[in-house]
Amino acid sequence: MSEAAVRVDTTSQVPPYEQIRAQLAALIVTGRLAEGDRLPTVRQLATDLGLAPGTVARAYRELEAGGLIRTRRGAGTRVAAPPAPARPHAPQLATLARDFTAAARAMGVDTESILTAVRDALGPDRPS
Template identity: 70%
Template sequence: MSGAAVGVDTTSPVPPYEQIRAQRAALITTGRPAEGERLPTVRQPAAGLGPAAGTVARAYRELESAALIRTRRGGGTRVAPLPAPVPRPGPAEPAALARRFVAEARALGAAERELLEAVRGALRE
């Protein structure tokens, strides 16, 4: 079971559940604890940190919603497999997208000036 240090700052304006969630998420995404490793029960961190078990349970629900952990009845709460990183587009993808945009906009009768204004506007958003 992972005993990675997670703390709650009672003077912080950030709610305790969010502090726990953010700290656990940061640890999980850096591989501590590792995929499949069991996390402490809701009552264990609550006893050590001071917040109510419901606060820790909310943090765990948020982590489960983010697909960082999985809870199974009788199996405890374990670190879920991290999703594969989304590959960054190579230089060919934006160029192909721009060509499709220009072709469709020209088919609608848009002038070059209108296209450039549209792109500049989208970049500013």
């Protein structure tokens, strides 16, 4: 990452750590920084920007909390893998599965019969 990628406006009302966080997040989300790209150390970026290391450390902590970067001892700070795509129907599907299995259990059906019924309901075109 080049030093020119992040700039801090010390006259802005936006705190410097937030400016750093927002700019790095934008670079990551837009793909200008890709998974595995190494970020400068906290000390190096602080020196480059003329800021206290704690300011850069806070920005990095917030990016890490947001899942955008990962810091590993000895490996440095790198852009994290993008999050897995959301499964919007997962909660509803889990509820349907619980309801179905509870009803089947109330009928005295065993686990293997429940699984067979689900497989049969999926039909022959189901993905393996």
